[in-house]
Amino acid sequence: MWTALLISMSAMTLIVALRYLLTSGAFALATSRVRPGLYAGLSPQIRREIGWSMVSALIFGLPAGFVTWGWQQHGWTLLYTDMADYPLWYLPLSVFLYLFAHDTWFYWTHRLMHRPKWFRIAHAVHHASRPPTAWAAMSFHPIEALTGAVVIPLLVFLVPIHVAMLGVVLAVMTVMGVTNHMGWDMFPRWLVHSRVGEWVITASHHQRHHDEYRCNYGLYFRFWDRLCKTDRGLVSH
Numbered sequence: 570m571w572t573a574l575l576i577s578m579s580a581m582t583l584i585v586a587l588r589y590l591l592t593s594g595a596f597a598l599a600t601s602r603v604r605p606g607l608y609a610g611l612s613p614q615i616r617r618e619i620g621w622s623m624v625s626a627l628i629f630g631l632p633a634g635f636v637t638w639g640w641q642q643h644g645w646t647l648l649y650t651d652m653a654d655y656p657l658w659y660l661p662l663s664v665f666l667y668l669f670a671h672d673t674w675f676y677w678t679h680r681l682m683h684r685p686k687w688f689r690i691a692h693a694v695h696h697a698s699r700p701p702t703a704w705a706a707m708s709f710h711p712i713e714a715l716t717g718a719v720v721i722p723l724l725v726f727l728v729p730i731h732v733a734m735l736g737v738v739l740a741v742m743t744v745m746g747v748t749n750h751m752g753w754d755m756f757p758r759w760l761v762h763s764r765v766g767e768w769v770i771t772a773s774h775h776q777r778h779h780d781e782y783r784c785n786y787g788l789y790f791r792f793w794d795r796l797c798k799t800d801r802g803l804v805s806h
């Protein structure tokens with residue numbers, strides 16, 4: 570039993586680390602093609618970003634591996650594999666519920682971490698990336714990594730979701746984490762400045778958080794920033 574738990578937690582750590590390296594690597598490569606020289610002189614910073622991200626991979630991997638083990642061995646969680654268990658319309662709704670819950674948790678913990686004391690302790694590491702790169706996606710102090718690592722492992726006990734939809738949530742989480750830090754918007758200007766862009770966060774929005782600190786705290790949506798008047802709009806690239 571303990572062997573299975575150890576294998577599950579090691580496997581998850583390895584998966585999270587590889588997922589980070591492949592996704593950040595792919596978008597860093599794209600950046601070198603689309604915006605040559607954007608990361609010039611940032612090699613020491615990028616090395617630090619990768620180092621912190623590897624520690625974060627362990628912090629994300631352990632609870633994920635623990636819950637996956639509990640799901641397989643003991644039937645924990647509200648994860649389901651049979652599409653017929655819930656109505657089809659629940660599939661997209663569950664993705665939205667997960668993203669919105671994660672966004673809400675992130676917005677409020679992120680604002681807390683901008684209080685001077687917590688900033689020094691837990692969040693300064695993430696803001697040491699000036700400007701952030703595609704490698705900064707998981708560049709967090711272990712305390713901040715822990716606040717992010719518990720979200721999905723807790724949500725699977727509270728909100729039912731099909732495993733494939735959980736895959737969608739994790740894919741969105743991974744890609745947005747990387748692309749929102751890479752320094753340029755991969756979406757066309759018309760989309761970023763459209764109705765969708767008014768509510769969904771892209772690189773131009775999160776970049777402004779890294780430039781100015783006291784605004785644009787959200788993760789996926791601009792809902793909380795707009796409601797709490799912390800939204801200062803996009804930075805122009």
Ligand SMILES: [Zn+2]
Nearest residue numbers: 695750775779
């Ligand atoms: Zn950031």
Ligand SMILES: [Zn+2]
Nearest residue numbers: 679683692778
């Ligand atoms: Zn911040």
